[in-house]
Amino acid sequence: MLELRGVSKRFSGIPAVDDVSFCARAGEVTGYLGPNGSGKSTTMKMVTGLIEASAGHIFFEGKRIQDNLIAYKRRMGYVPEEPYLYTHLSAIEYLTMVAQLRDLPLKQAVARIEAMLKLFSLHDDRHASISGYSKGMRQKVLIIAALLHNPQLVLLDEPFSGLDVGSSLVLRSLIQELAARGKVVLFSSHELDTVERICSRVVILHHGKLVADDSIARLRSLMELSSLEKIFAQLAVEQDTDSMARQIADLMYG
C-alpha cells in the first residue's frame, strides 16, 4: 500500500501541495485528479522521490520511502507527465540502458524489451533515433521503461497522452490487469471518462488541498451526481465554463 500522511510541498513559501493524506491500495487503481496547477504532478514527483516533501511522510508497504529510497525505487515504475527522453538514443538503446541502470540480467531484459516493443508496435522502429518518434511513440517507450522491471508500485502521470485509440485501449486494459495482479497503481489524468472506467477510487486535489478521497460509486451517491465529470466540476472547477467560452469568443471578435 502507498500512503501519504500530511504531505506538503512549498516552493519559496508558496504551498503547491498542502497537507495531503490518502492511500493507494494493492489490487485497485487509484485515480488522482485535479485541475491544472492543483499539485498533482508535484505530488507524483514527491512519490517518485524526485523531490522531497516540505512536511509529512510517504510510506510504501509501511516503510518511509526516504528511509531506503534505493530499495523503494527498485519496486517503483514511473511514467512522467512529459515524454522527456534521451532523444539521441534509439528505443532499444534507451530501454537497454534503463535495464542496466536497474541492474536487470541483460539477456532476460533484452528478451523482454524485444517482446514489449513488438506488443507496442515499436519493433520496426526500434533502431531509429527517438528524436524522430512521434509523441505517442515516445509515450510507449516511457511505458515500457516503467514496466520493464515488473514494479510493485506503478505511477502513471497522464499515460494516455499522445496515444492512438488502439494503444489507449490496450493501455486501459493493461492498467486494470496490473491492478488485478496485485500491483498498486496511482493514475493521474485529465481524461475523466477513462478514470471513471478504470479507477476503483479517486482522490481529487484543488489548490493543493485534498477535496475528495473515496470510491467513485460512493461519491456519486453522496453528491447525488450522475458522473465523475459532474462531481469533478462541482469540487474543482470554480468558473462557469460556458460563460468563460463566450468571453473568449467575445475577446476574439472585439
Place this chain on the structure above:
Amino acid sequence: MDDLIRKLVERLPLDFRVLFRQFFLRVIDLEALSIEADVERFLGQFAGVLIMLSLVHSVVTYVGSVVFTAPAERLAFFWHMEHYFIATMMLVIGLFTVISWDAAFPDRRDVMVLSPLPIANQTILFAKIAASLWIIGIAIVTLNCASGLLLPLLLDGQAGPRFGILQALPAWGFTLIAASVFLYGSVLTVQGLMALLLPRRIYLRLSAVLQLAAFGLFLGVYFVQPSLTDPISIADPRNHWILAASPTYWFFGLFNQLNGSLPAQLTWVAQRAWMGLGIAVVGSAMSLLLCYVRTMKKTVEEPDLVPGSSGLGWIPSLGNSLQNAVALFSVRSLARSRQHRVAFAFYLAFVVGLAFSLLRSQMAAGGKPVQVGMDFLISTFLMMFFMVAGFRSVFALPISLTANWVLRTTQLKPTEDYVAATRRTLLVLAVAPVWLLCAALAYRMSPTLQAFGHLAVLALLGFVLVEVSLIHFYKVPFTCSYLPGKANFQLTFWGFVVVLISVVVPCAEFELRALHDADRYGFMLCFLVGAGGGLYAFNLHSAKSAAIHFEELPDEAITTLKLNA
C-alpha cells in the same frame, strides 16, 4: 552615442530585431547551461580570453620592436607578427564557424516555428546573418583591442606606409575584417552548395563530417604550416607553393599591399586575397539566397522517422551493468551530439597532431630506431593529458537535462558506484587508446627497455590523471547542467597553459634520467602508484558522503562565520 545607436536600432523592423536577438543568443545552446547561468556572461568570458590574448600579443610585439633594432631583423619580426596575427584571427573565426556550423541556415525548428508566422524568408536570412556577423565583429574587436592598435602604431616608423598610421591602421583593420569574412563566407559557400546539390539526408550526414574536417583543417593549418616571414624565404621560389595555397599568406600580402610595403614580385599573393574575398562573398550570398528559397521546402518535406541501422547487436562488456550503462551512454552521446564532438575535437586535435609529429620524426629517421628522448616523453605526456582533459571537459556538458529524471528514478546504487563507472569509462575511452597509440609509436624506438619503461610510467600517469579529473565529480557524464561562471573558463584556461609548461618539461627531464637509473625509476613508479592510490582512496571516501549532481549551482553568496560552533 547610446541614443544615436538606439535610434538607429529602432529604425530596423521589429520582426528583424526580435529574430536577431533570438538567433544571437542561440549561438550558445541554452539547453547546455544551468538555469543559474546567463548567455551574456558566458560570451563575456570568451571575450575575456580574447582580450587577454590581445594584451599578451601587444606585450610580445612591443618587446620585439625594442629588441630587434637592425632593419632586416626588424622587418622579419614585423612580418612574422603580421602573419601570426592574421593566422590567429582566422583560427578564431574558423573555430567560431565550426561552433555555429548551421546557424546561418534554416533548421527544422526555425521552419516549424516561423513558417506559420507572417515573416518573410529574407527577414529570417538577414537576422541570422546579422547575428553571426555581430559575433564575428565582437571576436575581431576583442582579439585586436590592444594588438590591433599597437601593431600599426609601431609600423609607423617602418618604411612602407606613405601616410604613416593613417594608412597602416585602416589597412590593418580592413585586412582583419576581410580575412574573417573570407573564411566565414568560404564555409557558408561550401555548406550552401552541399545543401543545394545533395539530398537532405545525405547533406545532414556529410555536414557533420565536413564540420569536423573543417575543425581539423583550421587547427592543422595554424599549427603545421611553415612560417615564411623573412624576405629570403618568401622570395625563394621553392616556397611559393605555400604562399599560393595558404589564405593566411594571401591576407598577409593584402595588408602589405594596402600598407604600401609589399615587394612588387609578391603582388600576385595579394591578388589571391582579393579574388578569394570576392568569390567567398558572392558564393555565400548566392548559396544562402538559394538555400532559403529551396532548402526550406526540403526541411518541411523531410520524413519524421528516419530508420536507423540495426548495428551489430552486440553489447561490449566493460564491467558491471552500471559501468556498461554509463560507458555506452557516454560513447553514444559523444558520437551523436555535434556540440560535444566539436568540443572534444579541440582536445583530440592536439593528440592527433602530437602523434603525427612523432610519426613524422620516426619516418624522417629512415627506418632506423629512434632514441627515446625528451620529445617522445613530452609528446606522450601531453597526449595522455589532452585526452583525459578532453573527455573530462565534455563529460561536464549536458546532452538533455529534461531527460535526467530517468537517472534519478533509477538511481539504485550509491554515489561511489557511479564514480567507479565514470572512472571505468575514462580508463577505457581515454587512457587505453592513448596508451595503445603510444605503444605502437614506441615499437620502433630504442632502447626497447626504456620504451617499455616509459609505457609503464604512462599507464600510471593516465590512472593518476583520471583520479585527478574525478575529484568532486559526482555526476553521470553528460547529465549535469553547466554553469559557466563556476567553471571560470578564463582563469582555468590560463592556469592550464601555465601548469602545462611548468610541469611537463621538468617531469620529462626527471623521467629521462630515471630511465637510465633503476633507483630513480623505482622511486618514480612508487610515487605514481602512491599518488594514484591516494587519490583513488580520497575519491572513494569523499563519494561515500556525496549525492549525484544533476544541477550545477553557484557557490553560496553568504558564508556563515560559524561563531556558535
